[in-house]
Amino acid sequence: MSATPAFEPKIVAFVCNWCTYLGADLAGTNRLEYPANVRIIRLPCTGRIDFNLLIKAFEMKADAVLVSGCHPGDCHYTSGNYHARRRWMLFRELLAILGVDLDRIHFTWISAAEGKKWQQVITEITEKTREMGPYAYLSPARTATDEQWREEAVS
Amino acid sequence: MEIGYYPGCALHGSSNDYEASVHACLKALDVSLRELDDWICCGATAAHSLNHKLSIALPARNLGLAERDGFTQMLAPCPMCSMELIKAGRCLAEDPQVRKEISGIVELPVTGKTKVLNLIQVFQQVGLERLKSSVKTTLESVRAACYYGCLLTRPPETLQFDDCEQPSSMEKILEALGAKVVTWNYKTECCGAGMTMANEETVLDLSHKILSNAAAHGANCLVVACPMCHVNLDMKQGDIESRFNVRHGMVVYYLSDLVGLALGLDPQTLGIDRHFVTRPASPAQVAN
């Protein structure tokens, strides 16, 4: 009908190397189809997630971000996922203050055995984000003085 | 202490002895009951067997009335009623969609926040210490088999009351009153409940087993907290005896009967004289 292409959300997934990454591998091995909108950034552990990374992703025009690691108790590094969760509790307010739409941040636990869950999660997030529409996040720091910043950074 | 009171049809019908007993006993313990105004039937087995929505709506109407009247807690001495009320309450509390729909059906806003109590829970709120100190006549000669039946503890996730396989709350109360309790096997077996009319044979069969087992374990009376159990085990005891050609002669008390007797109330006030199987006249003779 319309010539305008449908909105294809960009989803950045920060996943741990030992559970969710392998879960996504399993989804592949089992040929479980899901939308092609997700881009995986492999980290050793969700404990490595720094919430600046999320902001960065939104600045880079991500429409949604997923953070996914091992189930509680299953962390390859014993407790990295707990640290991630704890920091998320601390930082979500801060992200809200920075104007990040928290509905666009998703947290899940997907184990190496849960290829099916990876498929479901990605499908759901893609659908949800498609409904929400494109996200134009501008960090408060960048809005007014983006140019200035860049100049400063260069110099 | 004042709590709401949902008598249910049985207590306002042929189980009026239970109501007399509950009222007299709780009054003596300074618990005043405020009856829910214009309550309706909970629907019982018939509703959940024939129409699911009705089985939520009928109790929900009562919960709505309770909320309207500001009841935070409400006693439903009949476990069928309390189970239906709690079940409906859980449905309402868990799902806003259900709340909305049911509120429309029953023409009252209802959230399911009223806590529905069975009789044992009210005694628990009164406290064992208080019960102990109020005893006027210890129930020394009582060797009770406490019978919980199905609906006091089941389904356990919904009711969250006592251990569903080995309940002990009635025993604790009776022991506080100086009674002895027996260990037996049929505490939570079903007596046939509401099938009395429609499938009498079953009821007689199941109830016979319960009576026999209680006697075999040395009980001289059964204690129940359910009007249907009482009907099946007391009113139907004659029929059971003639069907199986045995003599049970097992007195069946409501929990409140024995509490009342221990508090020094007389059997007439407690409605014990209205039971079918009767023997005692005074607490001392309760179990002879």
Place this chain on the structure above:
Amino acid sequence: MSRIGVFTCWCGENIARTVDVERVAEAVAQIPGVRCSVHNKYMCSDPGQTMIREKIASERLDVLVVASCSPHMHLKTFRKAAGQAGINPYLVEMSNIREHCSWVHHDKEKATEKAIQLIRLSVEKVRRNRALEPIKVPVTKRALVIGGGVAGIQAALDIADTGYEVVMVEREPSIGGKMAGLSETFPTLDCSQCILTPRMVEVGQHSRIRLYSYSEVESVDGYVGNFKVTIRQKARYVDIDKCTGCGECWNCCPLKKQLSEFDYGMGTRRAIYVPFPQAVPARPVIDKNACTKLKKGGCGLCEKKCLAKAINFKDQDKLVEELVGAIIVATGYQLYRVGQDQGKRKLSGYGEYGYGRYKDVIDSLQFERLVSASGPTGGVIKRPSDGVVPNTVVFISCVGSRDNAKGLSYCSKICCMYTAKHTMLYKHKVHEGQAHVFYMDIRAGGKNYDEFVRRAIEQDGARYHRGRVSKITEENGKLIVRGADTLAAVPLTIEADMVVLAAAMRPSDGAEELAQELGVGYDEFGFFSESHPKLRPVETNAAGVFICGACHAPKDIPEAVAQASAVAGKVQVMFGHDEMTREPEIASINEQTCAACFACVRTCPYHAIEKTEIRSPKGILVKRTARVNSGLCMGCGTCVSVCPSKSADLEGFSEQQIYSMIESLV
């Protein structure tokens, strides 16, 4: 500026079917820095690897991206290939365009676009990779075995026989574990003690095994190849070096009615006792909760009787340290305590079976003691309540196992077999008796296993009913078992004289705490997790820590022993080298910028970050800083994310790398 090579794989049709590989290669070639972008049908094959090596030489490439399958599949392959061509292996990255792209998308356009982006992401990462060298650490060639059951014994003997020293820690007063208490074993019905006790003696006498019985691991420090283990030797009140094991003490102890742990309460022992006659070490221990002397200061008879002067009522717990290079966990299992408190894990239920209330409802290990020739009844099957030989015995399988509501969702695997064995042993001893088994499925996979079960049914007449039991009650000395035979579609009530519950296998008490101390993962039930279910089944994700036996999952003796030998093999491989290498992708702290807040020290799950001080040559404190112990760091990166001054970073996943990866997604 790096000279980047990108090698895109077709994986036959696997990638090429949905990703336009040629278009990908062309697009990627446009990325700044990419000097070479080629594709091949099978990059991992010999021709593919040759192509990589040739291009490295001809294009003078210094970093590589291979776009093919999951790095978990072939990263090692390609790093090795690059290494052979003279490129540091850590300058190779992979793009997963198969599992994460071609296999999960159907739209060729979108999949191709995604593949290009994934490669761009890897290119941005790889150009910031640094050449790394594997970390070398020295190896202490001694092994610690935790748990002296059959698995621990096997592992210890295999390692010690190779020539390495072994330290074994056993919580109980004797080694032997659960197997020492078993009667006969399936499917051969050979006597459990007959096969185990010689092995126990070997352990006790082995010149290279140091046995700490009645001891527990208190703490573990250090890292692979270099663990420092603190062991708590619990007060035994008997000096096992002086003691000769003559038995004077336990024969004179007046406290005869202590329930024997070894007999699972079916028999008794004294307050000073050897758990069973073949115990290793064959030295007694005093039960401090029973002994009159220790409780009230009276008695002391054993002390007077002991000619060796080995009794020491003033004995106290002692802590000893041992240095080891590898740790083997073989802590075994315990049974689900039916209807009783299960400790932390809130397993409740089975009130309907009356275990603990009815004396003649016992669990399977108790039954083992009843049929064991060395058991409290001398192998005569007498029911506990009145000592009568039971004429009807009901065996119930899956008690706790496969019961999501009140127990555990998993199958305990061995119960089908030992229940069949129980019915046989019962029939062999009580010829007129009838055994009934309630089961859900018969799981008898294994050599001669199914035949064994059939023998129980066909020759020994065990009656199997497919159904669970709903309730057990006691009536006039009989146990009324209400079950169902779903094959006949009837409810079934059996009047039994005794009921044996095949309770689920659970990890031993304290397994989780030990797992946490060792940094090993464990599942929701408390079983230790292996590193990879197929390819690394006895390794754990904590380097240098291995697992065998039922601490890993329910398993039978043959499997536990096989695993134990496998662990021994792994340890021998490790001890075959004087040094070992570790992945160098670990954290580091910029000590110049570190603000010494030590948030990293607190969050590091491996205690791999230490507080240190930088001092001038004259010893004046310049600054305090955090420092990573490269032997301990596992590279999770948690320190990086908590560091407020951005002084921590992680090789291979540096701040710079991750940010540029995100930026590449625009």
Place this chain on the structure above:
Amino acid sequence: MTTHPTPAHPIALIPVENCYQCGKCTAGCPMAERMDVMPNQIVRLAQLGELERALRAESIWLCVSCQTCSTRCPKSFDCAGLMDILRQQAVEQAKAAPSQVRTQLFQKAFLRNIRRYGRLNELELVRTFKTLAFLKDMNIPFLVKDALLAFKLQQRGKLYLMGERVRDRGVVDRIFQRCL
């Protein structure tokens, strides 16, 4: 977790596949000995989609809703809840087992009774039930069987010739209208 019923519950929403057919429901059911189709078989039929046989079974009317099955089910499957749903469907589809007609008639009479008065009117319930049953099976002994009981109840002051009725009977009727 046990599934809690919600107002709309097509049978397809019940997780029948959770049942692994261990038979503990049958083992513990106080009525199983009298049933034509065992509780676990009822669930099995539901798993196979063979609802016809389940709906026509006598068992669903013998079930006394004691919840022993649901309580002890190792998979937390609400077998008693399934029985409720099957009963409802059997009535809706007029497939209820003819031999168990009394139970149905009793429950119908019960609902009719509370629809009219808001509360149970025991004497009238018995009267309606007995009449309905008599019209169905012309069984005179059953019709008069409990007459003596009425006398005994009356002796004990437990018989109410006029039952209670609620003031707002309109709302009760409307609730029924909306649900049925």
